[in-house]
Amino acid sequence: MNIFVAGATGALGKATIPLLIxxxxxxxxxxxxxxxxxxxxQLGAEPITADLFDRASLTRVLEATNATAIVHLATKIPPTARMGKVESWQENDHIRRDGTRTLADAALAVGVQTFVYPSFYYxxxxxxxxWIDALSTPVQSHVIQQATIDAEAEVARFTQEKRKGIVLRMGNLYGPDVPSALEQFQMAQKGFAALPGPGDAYLSYIWLEDAARAIVIALAEAPAGVYDIVDDEPLTRDAFVSALAHxxxxxxxLRIPNAVMKFLAGAAADMTNRSQRVSNRRFQELTTWRPTVSHARQGWTLIAEEKHVSERMASYA
Structure with a gap:
């Protein structure tokens, strides 16, 4: 299969491309x-120059490469300190909403048969x-996540044209190659946890390599649709902090008080305080995918076992 990837140099792209190859x-x-x-x-792929927001440019590239599938991983997540400001998400929204629409238009104009878009469980x-999942639970719009919902609609439009559109709603990515996870780990080393939401509210995470494998397996095995890519056992925030401490x-x-976290989260406060106990059951039923890291207790232990964590973090600075 000839696959066109947007967003190849992010953490998820770097994990996915070697598996595709x-x-x-x-x-x-x-x-x-x-x-x-x-x-x-270096990852083993062929670099292609094109404009993500120019349909004609993308159409030429897809034709020239004889692409039969698109994996749209491109994002521009703002720094942690600015995530609560709506304006900080404008570039990311542009990529998700407009970039996905332009990619879908170009894909429909040529012979692309499969379109995979990693969304987000928020x-x-x-x-x-x-327990919640894509079949049982409708989405709830939020100003910071609306662009992702709009992008999912573009994938659905692709499917309606008798192609295969796949949305993978990912949990929070973590692992030794995810900068945000290393930030959490280093803060824990200093004795602190910055985690918005009540202690009994659930979080859904997914190990980076498990997320990458889900993309590769979805291309080969999953029917068109929306799936949840999370680990087997979402933890409450209290259990998550306990695992991180261990x-x-x-x-x-020392967990930063939730009132302070809400203030720091700004416009994102309502979204980040939700309890979302997401199930991966349907994706496991329809494919051979199984997470290798079942829960965050296991995942944080694996990160702790990685040598040179501080050096890894410095490399992302």
Whole structure:
């Protein structure tokens, strides 16, 4: 399969491209700079220059590469300190909403048959301790997540044209190659946990490599639709903090008060405080995918076992 990837140089792209190549696919990746081109070549893919927001440019590229599938991983997540400001998400919204629409238009104009888009589980409402998934739970719009919902609609439009559109609603990505996870780990080493939401509210996470494998397997095995890519056992925030503390050799972490976290979260406060106990059951029923890291207790222990965590963090600075 010839696969066109947008967003190849992010953490998820770097984890996914080698797996695609190892599965026998020919991978072409969108590049915007010489630095990106070098990274893409190092990953084993062929760098391609095009404009994500120009249908004609993308159509030419998809035709030239004879692409049969698109994997749209491109994002521009703002720094943690600015996530609560709506204006900080404008570039990311542009990529998600407009970039997805332009990619779908170009794909429909040529022979692309499959479109995979990793979405985010924050589109779900608060459901307390209730298990939720794409089949049972409608999305709840939020100013910071609306662009992702709009992008999902573009994938659905692609499917309506008798193609295969796949949305993978990912949990929070974590692992030793995810900068935000390393930030959490280093803060825990200092005795603190910054985690918005009530202690009994659920979080859904997914190990980076498990997320990447889900993309590769979805291309080959999943029917068109929306699926949840999370670990097997979402933890409450209290259990999550306990697991994080254990991984750094501490009995407890000082959790920043939720009132302070809400203030810092700004416009994102309502979204980040939700309890979302998401189930991966349907994706496991329809494919051979199984998470190798079942829950955050296991994941944080694995991160702690990684050597040179501080050096890894410095490399992302």
């Amino acid at each position: 190892a599965s026998g696919h020919q991978v072409y990746a969108l590049s915007h700079s010489e630095k990106n081109t070098a990274v893409i070549r 589109v779900y409402p608060d459901r307390g301790a209730q 991984s750094v050799g501490k009995r407890h972490l």
